[in-house]
Amino acid sequence: MDLLRQLVGRPAAHPEQAQDRVRQRAGREIAAGFAATPVPLDALAALGPCPTLHLYALPADDAYLAAQQAYAATHPWFSPVRLEARSHFPMFEVPAGITREIRTFLAGLS
Numbered sequence: 001m002d003l004l005r006q007l008v009g010r011p012a013a014h015p016e017q018a019q020d021r022v023r024q025r026a027g028r029e030i031a032a033g034f035a036a037t038p039v040p041l042d043a044l045a046a047l048g049p050c051p052t053l054h055l056y057a058l059p060a061d062d063a064y065l066a067a068q069q070a071y072a073a074t075h076p077w078f079s080p081v082r083l084e085a086r087s088h089f090p091m092f093e094v095p096a097g098i099t100r101e102i103r104t105f106l107a108g109l110s
Helices: 002-008 015-036 040-046 062-074 095-109
Strands: 052-056 078-082
Touching: 052 095, 062 078
Parallel strands: 052 078
Antiparallel strands: none
């Protein structure tokens, strides 16, 4: 609870109120980030060549994957991998696949 108070800047009468304030602040910060840099890949590119593994399951649209792969072709630091899962929570559906992809990615950094 102390951390929540620090994040929101004032005590809340109920823990739920503090959590709501944290979520609201997170939403504002995310919106500000997108306003400053509407394309997240541009924000990554600005960091310089920073090896980045993008694991995702949705959207399962092949055009989305093709766009990611096209970006990777001109930005070798970016590695997109579409996982065989049906939700936005592939870590619960295919944890072994995620582990495998992370290990492969890290092995390539050496």
